[in-house]
Amino acid sequence: xxxxxxxxxxxxxxxxxxxxxxxxxxxxxxxxxxxxxxxxxxxxxxxxxxxxxxxxxxxxxxxxxxxxxxxxxxxxxxxxxxxxxxxxxxxxxxxxxxxxxxxxxxxxxxxxxxxxxxxxxxxxxxxxxxxxxxxxxxxxxxxxxxxxxxxxxxxxxxxxxxxxxxxxxxxxxxxxxxxxxxxxxxxxxxxxxxxxxxxxxxxxxxxxxxxxxxxxxxxxxxxxxxxxxxxxxxxxxxxxxxxxxxxxxxxxxxxxxxxxxxxxxxxxxxxxxxxxxxxxxxxxxxxxxxxxxxxxxxxxxxxxxxxxxxxxxxxxxxxxxxxxxxxxxxxxxxxxxxxxxxxxxxxxxxxxxxxxxxxxxxxxxxxxxxxxxxxxxxxxxxxxxxxxxxxxxxxxxxxxxxxxxxxxxxxxxxxxxxxxxxxxxxxxxxxxxxxxxxxxxxxxxxxxxxxxxxxxxxxxxxxxxxxxxxxxxxxxxxxxxxxxxxxxxxxxxxxxxxxxxxxxxxxxxxxxxxxxxxxxxxxxxxxxxxxxxxxxxxxxxxxxxxxxxxxxxxxxxxxxxxxxxxxxxxxxxxxxxxxxxxx
Amino acid sequence: xxxxxxxxxxxxxxxxxxxxxxxxxxxxxxxxxxxxxxxxxxxxxxxxxxxxxxxxxxxxxxxxxxxxxxxxxxxxxxxxxxxxxxxxxxxxxxxxxxxxxxxxxxxxxxxxxxxxxxxxxxxxxxxxxxxxxxxxxxxxxxxxxxxxxxxxxxxxxxxxxxxxxxxxxxxxxxxxxxxxxxxxxxxxxxxxxxxxxxxxxxxxxxxxxxxxxxxxxxxxxxxxxxxxxxxxxxxxxxxxxxxxxxxxxxxxxxx
Numbered sequence: 001x002x003x004x005x006x007x008x009x010x011x012x013x014x015x016x017x018x019x020x021x022x023x024x025x026x027x028x029x030x031x032x033x034x035x036x037x038x039x040x041x042x043x044x045x046x047x048x049x050x051x052x053x054x055x056x057x058x059x060x061x062x063x064x065x066x067x068x069x070x071x072x073x074x075x076x077x078x079x080x081x082x083x084x085x086x087x088x089x090x091x092x093x094x095x096x097x098x099x100x101x102x103x104x105x106x107x108x109x110x111x112x113x114x115x116x117x118x119x120x121x122x123x124x125x126x127x128x129x130x131x132x133x134x135x136x137x138x139x140x141x142x143x144x145x146x147x148x149x150x151x152x153x154x155x156x157x158x159x160x161x162x163x164x165x166x167x168x169x170x171x172x173x174x175x176x177x178x179x180x181x182x183x184x185x186x187x188x189x190x191x192x193x194x195x196x197x198x199x200x201x202x203x204x205x206x207x208x209x210x211x212x213x214x215x216x217x218x219x220x221x222x223x224x225x226x227x228x229x230x231x232x233x234x235x236x237x238x239x240x241x242x243x244x245x246x247x248x249x250x251x252x253x254x255x256x257x258x259x260x261x262x263x264x265x266x267x268x269x270x271x272x273x274x275x276x277x278x279x280x281x282x283x284x285x286x287x288x289x290x291x292x293x294x295x296x297x298x299x300x301x302x303x304x305x306x307x308x309x310x311x312x313x314x315x316x317x318x319x320x321x322x323x324x325x326x327x328x329x330x331x332x333x334x335x336x337x338x339x340x341x342x343x344x345x346x347x348x349x350x351x352x353x354x355x356x357x358x359x360x361x362x363x364x365x366x367x368x369x370x371x372x373x374x375x376x377x378x379x380x381x382x383x384x385x386x387x388x389x390x391x392x393x394x395x396x397x398x399x400x401x402x403x404x405x406x407x408x409x410x411x412x413x414x415x416x417x418x419x420x421x422x423x424x425x426x427x428x429x430x431x432x433x434x435x436x437x438x439x440x441x442x443x444x445x446x447x448x449x450x451x452x453x454x455x456x457x458x459x460x461x462x463x464x465x466x467x468x469x470x471x472x473x474x475x476x477x478x479x480x481x482x483x484x485x486x487x488x489x490x491x492x493x494x495x496x497x498x499x500x501x502x503x504x505x506x507x508x509x510x511x512x513x514x515x516x517x518x519x520x521x522x523x524x525x526x527x528x529x530x531x532x533x534x535x536x537x538x539x540x541x542x543x544x545x546x547x548x549x550x551x552x553x554x555x556x557x558x559x560x561x562x563x564x565x566x567x568x569x570x571x572x573x574x575x576x577x578x579x580x581x582x583x
Numbered sequence: 584x585x586x587x588x589x590x591x592x593x594x595x596x597x598x599x600x601x602x603x604x605x606x607x608x609x610x611x612x613x614x615x616x617x618x619x620x621x622x623x624x625x626x627x628x629x630x631x632x633x634x635x636x637x638x639x640x641x642x643x644x645x646x647x648x649x650x651x652x653x654x655x656x657x658x659x660x661x662x663x664x665x666x667x668x669x670x671x672x673x674x675x676x677x678x679x680x681x682x683x684x685x686x687x688x689x690x691x692x693x694x695x696x697x698x699x700x701x702x703x704x705x706x707x708x709x710x711x712x713x714x715x716x717x718x719x720x721x722x723x724x725x726x727x728x729x730x731x732x733x734x735x736x737x738x739x740x741x742x743x744x745x746x747x748x749x750x751x752x753x754x755x756x757x758x759x760x761x762x763x764x765x766x767x768x769x770x771x772x773x774x775x776x777x778x779x780x781x782x783x784x785x786x787x788x789x790x791x792x793x794x795x796x797x798x799x800x801x802x803x804x805x806x807x808x809x810x811x812x813x814x815x816x817x818x819x820x821x822x823x824x825x826x827x828x829x830x831x832x833x834x835x836x837x838x
Contacts, residue, residue, distance in 0.1 A: 017719075020719050021719065024718055024719065035642075035644055035650075035652065036700070036701075036704060036744075038651075038704070038743075038744055039644050039645075039650040039651060039652045039743075040650075041644070041645065041650075043645060043649045043650050043743075044645050044647065044649060044650075053724075088721075090721075090724075091720075091721025091723075092721070094721060094722075094723060094724050094725070094726075095716075095719050095720065095721055097726050098714070098716055098725075098726065098778055099714055099716055099719070100713075100714045100772075100773060100776050100778075100779060101740075102728075102733050102736060102737045102740045102772070102776075103733070104730075104733060104737075105728055105729065105730045105733045106730070107730060108727070109727035109728055109729050109730070110727065127737065127740070128737060128741075130649065130741055133649055133740075133741065134740050137740060141707075141712055141713035141714070141773075142713055142714075142716070142719075144704070144707060144708055144712070144713060145711075145713040145715065147708075148708055180693055180694075209644040209645045209646070209650065210643060210644055210646065211644055242614065242619075242646075243612065243614065243615060243619045244616065244618055244619035244622055244646055244665075245646045245647070247646070247647050248647070323734065327649075327741070330648075331647050331648065331649075334648060334666045334668075335616075335647070335666065335668070337668075400719075447626055447627065449622070449625050449626045449638075450626045450627075453626070492625070492628055492637065492638050493637045493638055494637055495596055495597075495637050495694070497596065497597040497694060498597070498640055498693050498694035498697065500638070500640055501625075501638060
């Protein structure tokens, strides 16, 4: 349709890929991003991207990639979309290669592949240990070109604060606020794509970037979209704990030969290799995190009596490490001082990735017509646990799905937002201006940053690797108190220009709403599946819980329901990594 | 062990306002960095005099030195605040002297330590730092790139557009339009790619426009401050040769 426009919120891999796909269909895009898109959180992905290229003589196939992903996700992912993703993966990687990504090469000049967790075939293409950065930069270059050609207009330094939904219940764009001038403005569009990534900041500290508050996803949930499988939060086994954040140490360290160990009876104990002989150090992340937790917290065998074990690369040749893992070796050395080529790294699990997210159909549209979601903020591809190097793939793949789907949707519309969205847009701006004015006048006693840190600690205490119903119920009580205390916040900053505190106060409330969904979702799921583990219910219970958790926002808390999972292709079977997987 | 961390911060309320200084003292903890110190200040924004002030505004995101957001002047050097470890600063300078934080000076200040580096992204546009593919669709495998080429240019692909090289370069200043070291290095990266190489002339041409590679004065500061250790001077020298031979060929072919 002529003069149609798509609004994309988020300039990470999913948002940029969607922008490219939409521009290719000659539809214009407004791209809204908190930060210059080149600084999006996708840069933090390290180890690689999966695709069954089958160039290593290992008889790999997209079917095996599909089966590994479903099995790794403990059968909670809808199977048809995952199968489509795995089949599309090689084409996506080759397109990224054409666009300029400097993947590591074999001596013959082909893309090299490395091994990753939960699989037995080399299937992960990589650019050193900074693969996310390289993929994002290449997408950034392509979108800059589209900007030069006038297909994409970027609004960097703007924050999404509300979706525009008209009287008929159709999404017509969004309201955003400028982070410098603080101007609130409507962006009318015929489809709105939320591609805003994960929500690590809900836990205060995680491997995520500071912009990953989940605020945008929480806003659309509060406006009527379903939030699905919130309780499935990936805890990455190998991170370096810090005061300001927990820094990721890529799974590729183990893919390339790194070993996890601690001392037992005065001797090195390679506990993953002993517990899971079939996969060893390359068990999926949920399994590795639980084992490290068990060794440190339950057995008290952490290094120096602390919550930490060794991730050891010291037996590997220096040149090999430089070529393949230079990026993460730099990070460890810069932030910790020790050289991982000489001294084993000290690591512990940390919050890393959100398998759950905004509920969408196979076209990535939510239950609100015109409102789409893609990338980590959706819930689609990873079930109860994500396999390493599948996140870059799902971010890019969902971008390739949502872009054309949004254009098809627009072509089915009778009228455009420019005409139908104006009234709701103006109302939205007025409403948000009132909220803004109210926040600027908050002069209570709570420091928002301190309140956030307190919430993060509670979440990390109660909704982490091992979950107990009693703690989950108490955590929700706490969250309700925090919501009350939020009303008593002190707006510390009196400057009306580039006021970061106002935006933080807004995000904080949205984080609290999302934290309740995570907590109560976990409370309701009385089984253990993937990343969700309850000692009270240690087994997977397909009869009662082979279902997607759906949360709908209500003023007094989330209202939950279940949805069946698409298991039409692979029959669910027991997931175990001590023995080789039967296909 | 020092008892506290003393910070002296250059502040500015908005783009055209006059800058001023404020000092803060916060409790010392091991393993802190400049970002985590700023985070402590905002939980209790009280100046050294005891006066409650507005929290300091700065830019940061990944906190692991891959996004490039938090570049600022720390004791006069352009670097990322997240990887500026307080313990290392104390080792070099002692814990008595205040740590001085200022916004980058070569870019317009937005507020406090936050600047607008849009010009760097515009420079990437000027040098056409992209590969003009026909489309993003799948037409199968094909490219071969030697390990040698990949290893040579991969470091350039880690450039975060952080602005440290621009800040350190004497030829980037209010009077010049010099595009700076990072954009020139990006041309080498894109020209090394088999498809990018098909379009190398358009980038070489861009490098000889106003503000182009000839404005490099070979001060070599860029290489010294690059947080990713990109050998910028070597890449600029290489591009200089490429540009010269391109210009010569153009000259000969035009007649």
